[in-house]
Structure formats: C-alpha cells, structure tokens
Amino acid sequence: MSAYDRRDLGLLLLRLGAGGVLAAHGTQKLFGWFGGHGIEGTGQFMESVGYRPGRASATAAGLAETGGGTLLALGLATPGAGAAAAGAMAGASAVHAPNGFFNQEGGYEYAATLALAATGLAIAGPGRLSLDHALGHVLDRGWMVPTALAATAAVTALVVGVRNKRLDEAEKEEGAGLFDEQEALFGE
DSSP, rough: OHHHHHHHHHHHHHHHEEEHHHHHHHHHHHHHHGOOOOOHHHHHHHHHHOOOSSSHHHHHHHHHHHHHHHHHTTSSSSHHHHHHHHHHHHHHHHHHHHGGGGGGGGHHHHHHHHHHHHHHHHHOOSSSEEEEEEETTTTTTTTTTHHHHHHHHHHHHHHHHHHHHHHHOOOOOOOHHHHHHHHHHOOO
C-alpha cells in the first residue's frame, strides 16, 4: 500500500467515524433517534442554556450535525460540511466550557474534538475515496475552504456572543433579585 493509498484510507476512516458520530447526534436532535429528545425536548434544553428561540436553535444544530456529518462521511461538499459541523460543535463547546475541559466533568473535550476533526477534514479534503473526488471536486474547490470556515466562524461567534450576553444579563438580574431579598429580610 502506497503512502497515497494510506492517506486516502485514513481520510475515509476519519470521515466515516467523525461524520457518523455527528450525524447520529444530529438525528437525536431532529428526530429523537438513538435516545434523543427530538426537536421539542432539544428545543427546551437549548432555551435552558441560553440559545433562543430553542426550537429554531435545536433545528439549526440538528441540521448542521446531521447534514454536515452525513456529507463528511460521504466526502461530499467537504469544506461546507466540515465548517457546518465545526460550527455546531463550537456552539456545544460554549455550553460545556464552564465545566472545564474534560468530558467526565461535563467539559467541552468531546465537542471540541469533533469540531477539530470536522475542521481538519474541511481543510485536508476528503481524499480519493469520496464523492467529491468522483464528481471532480465541483463542491470541493480551494476557495471554498476559507470561505466556508470564515462564514461559519462569523455566524458562530455572533450566535454564541448573543447567548453569552443573554446569560450574563440573566445572571445580573438574578443577583439583583437576591440583593433585593436580603434588603427586605434584613431591612438594609
């Protein structure tokens, strides 16, 4: 087996593994498959962690994971697929970041690993064992990589920024409410 064949086989395995996991997670959100909660349950969760509106956020995350993961596994539209999946995982990382890095503590390790794998595939390309290669890389042009990653980074930064601002405001309101309660209790 030549080095070129090994690279293609390695990219195929990485695409199938990361893409399959991403797609499965997305179908949990969209359809409730694999023990997921579907749009309604995921939407309620999204609301609880600051992504509003919850149903729209759940749909966007589910589509990015399911679509991005499926396309990565197939090796089709790899720059856009990798960018979409990475954006969804960056949003998930923001939720888990307060818990630290490691997954066992509820941290962002897992989401960040999937985001990096998706980004790496968007940059490296799908290899010869892919639909992109079979179709002459029509949906996998060099200019598409920075465009897809930059657009996803901008949208993700905006969405996570709005979420963080919303959470900060809620925390300040909660703190002010506690101060008011103390004032009422102690007459200060």
